[in-house]
Amino acid sequence: MTIAPHTSSDSHRYAKTLETAKRTRWDIDRDVIRGRSFDFSHKFLPDGLSLADELPFLSADGRRFMSQVQGRTYANMFALVERFIGVKMLELSRHHWLGDQTALEAIVGLTGEELKHQELFRRIEALAAEQMPAGYVFVPDANEVAGFVLGKSTWAVLALTCDIEFFSLAHYRASIDAADDISALFKDVFLHHWKEESQHVVIDEMEWEREDRALASDAQRDAAVDDLIALVGGVDGIVQAQAQADASYFLRVSGMPPDGAQARQVSDTLLKAYRWQYIVSGAIEPRFQVVLGRLTNGEQLARIQAALAPLAYAVPRKMKEEAVAH
Secondary structure, X not given: OOOOOOOHHHHHHHHHHHHHHHXXXXXXXXXXXXXXXXXXXXXXXXXXXXXXXXXXXXXXXXXXXXXXHHHHHHHHHHHHXXXXXXXXXXXXHHHHOOOOHHHHHHHHHHHHHHHHHHHHHHHHHHHHHHHOOOOOOOOOOHHHHHHHHHOOOHHHHHHHHHHHHHHHHHHXXXXXXXXXXXXXXXXXXXXXXXXXXXXXXXXHHHHHHHHHHHOOXXXXXHHHHHHHHHHHHHHHHHHHHHHHHHHHHHHHHHOOOOOOHHHHHHHHHHHHHHHHHHHHHHHOOHHHHHHHHHHOOHHHHHHHHHHHHHHOOOOOHHHHHHHHHO
């Protein structure tokens, strides 16, 4: 396949991301963890992400524990996706070996930061495991997932990567940063994650657009769109399995019956929350919609939207109510 060259605008944007990355670089121990443990008297995820407030029968302690279970999974999910993101970006760096060395430095730097993020989230998992009751299980295997994802076209992998990067930024800006009742350590983890992901998404978007310019025909883009739809289905399979595992853990630790109406509501709400966190919130992010719309034709975009339609219900109740009010 022909490798599309950079534009002059791309070169300038790579230089800006590299400049910002050097200025905001951080260390896991010195800047983030700083010798701290989690304070379990606070939530990990705010209600806007966990949707724990949609379960009226839960006590305040129950809603807090649900947010902590989901927060643990949230960190593990980012460790999972950054496995394949780092590998894909390292692979794409070869296109710059004998070209724009600033772009090469920026992409290699991104890859190093993704490895650092994986280490950070492994540390967070270990800190959570020290104090949370035994029995939590993170279901997906990072290497198996990476193998599945990296078997798809680069266009589709970069589309999924941009979706993930966009929602990670949106989650921090709209929910985590604004919350005053969540763990200070958890907030600091995602503050520092946000600082570097803010630059990563610029690089990911440029690489996606460059990959799109290299496609030789609409048939290749049709196949890439099919791959993206398959990746969305794969992500949904992961969140279904994890929601079931987390529901079982939450119910057992909380002393709630494993079946019955309330158990079903817990399970359904966890699945809704995970579909919101990991699929829907990214798909409706305006910046992602703009780029996706620019890189697909009407029929291709309609196919993606049809694939997402069964998941469209997974929007926080408060967001729906606010939309109706306006």
